[in-house]
Amino acid sequence: MKTTPNNIAPAIEVTHFRKVYGSGHTEIVAIRDATLSIARGEIVGMFGPSGSGKSTILTGMALINPPTSGQIAIGGTPVLDGPHALVDLRAFRRQHLGFVFQKANLIPFLTALENVQIALEVNDRSPREARHRAMELLESLGIAARAKNLPVALSGGEQQRVAVARALANDPSLVLADEPTASLDSELGRQVMELFGQIAHERDAGVLVVTHDQRTLDIFDRILDVEDGMIHSRAGHEPLIETRTTSA
């Protein structure tokens, strides 16, 4: 059954997120106690050195790496209580979340159009409807002319745009991006970041971008720094919604 997020509710609310790997002597606390919220229409940048816990919190929010304790609600719907799923996570992901990665991760045997279409078809859209919607998205991102090309024939920027189109296919309330500009030159990286800004502001989606790229700070409504499993709001980038971190 398709769940309908509350439009007034934040895109995502993470409360007392704690993630521990291993146990006993080998226990590693990746995230101590993180609480954050991203509103719809807001684009948030998450910065931090390698091993700081960025990926852990991102995969937790992506519902593929549940927390050891803490809660996650998406669009007002509680989805995780600690490691326990409160909804069908895979169904929830396909209906409400969009993902963009450092590499475009396009399926190599599908054309650009089909790569977008597949995200719609797995969400029960008819092939005809999915094809039409996928073409609309490619047009809106300026790569409709490359719709019939396989990923191998696309430039890095074009591949990333197709990945963005795929992420947006099901009108997600939350888009999670992991280093989306890492493999692009600065000009293309800037274009892609601006695209995320448009997604947040024009499509009313919450967007979280994990990045190292300090040149695009101006794109973000808010910036979070992750260090040693702790999340801090960066000074000068005040939170639209209260963000709190506490030590374990």
Place this chain on the structure above:
Amino acid sequence: MNLAVRDIRHNAGRFAFTSVGIGLLLMIVMGMGGIYRGLIYDATLLVDRVGADLWIVQGNTRGPFAEVSRISATLEDRVRAVPGVANARRFVSHTIQRTHSGRPLRMVVQGLSWPDDRGDWIPIVAGRALRQAHYEMIADESLKLPLGSHIGLGKNTYEVVGLTRGLVGSGGDGLAFFTVTDAMAIQFDQPGEAVRLERAARRARVEAMDLGRLQPLLLDRAEGLSTGIPAFAEPQVSAVLVTLRPGAAEATVRRTLSTWPDITVYSTQEQKDLLLAGPVDKARRQLGLFRVLLIIISTIVIALIIYTLTLDKIRDIALLKLIGGRNAVIVGLILQQALLMGLVGYGMAWWMGLYIFPYFPRRVLIDPSDLVSLAIIVVAISILASFLGIWKAMSVEPNTVLSA
């Protein structure tokens, strides 16, 4: 959107190459079944075609195919006197190997009971049946003896007057039909020196006897032709074939013949059963086991190929899981590829077999029921083989995409 077909289209060369490999493997499985069928067909061909109602062989033997049978040629006349018997024919069958035109030539020599049997029942594709009592033969094409050609066997030369196609013995050697007399001459041919030594030995034995010394004419007889010595029996034959009168009860004739202690009687079906339970049975079981092994090997090969193909796509599968793709989509991708690979391989096996099997030295008979059975087996092993790939796909975590 059919992901399996799109993936195959993208990797068409690899898929085709793999399918050819699987096809060759399945062609061997198919061929094994065909060889088994051919073995049965060849083994029972002569028994079926010769058109006898009863086979009379040496007592307490399972001859003439399953073991050696030797009975007197005069048995033919005794059998003709039995009520219900329309005809009795001598049957001689033995395999010889000679050298002809510099190559080894193996043939099954069959004796036709001239003049009653001239070979009119034999399916001749070129030439004619026998027209004279000696020095003519009907040969199978597999012997590669052209019509009108001559071949020396023993002390005589025989002309090929008729050709058959696909008439071979249970060992796969081509049949050659002669009159019984010629067949026996070929079978019992001895070098001249051996004949001379035998005659000398006979004379010596007679000379050592009082009768020989008193009757000098006996000495002349002893070193003459063996056929001129009444005490010597005619050479023996392998069997006597009986044709019953229309309406005659087989059971009645058998009951009469069963009182003769020197013979054993078999019906045509019993003769076929003896063949299939005897010489053919071990070959059949061997082929069957080999076939089972090949099917197991095919399953393992397909499983490993599908597993490797799944590993190649593991990031794509993780991505499908991440974007919310149902397990059915992923299972469908792997299962459809396994089935397509199996069925394309099966099709290639059938197609390649059409062109390759005729070159096999033994008959390969592909029965439609075997084709259907193998198709079902291929579907089953394809499904079975996909389990390893499906297990791998199901165990991959969606965050594999993020961590890569």
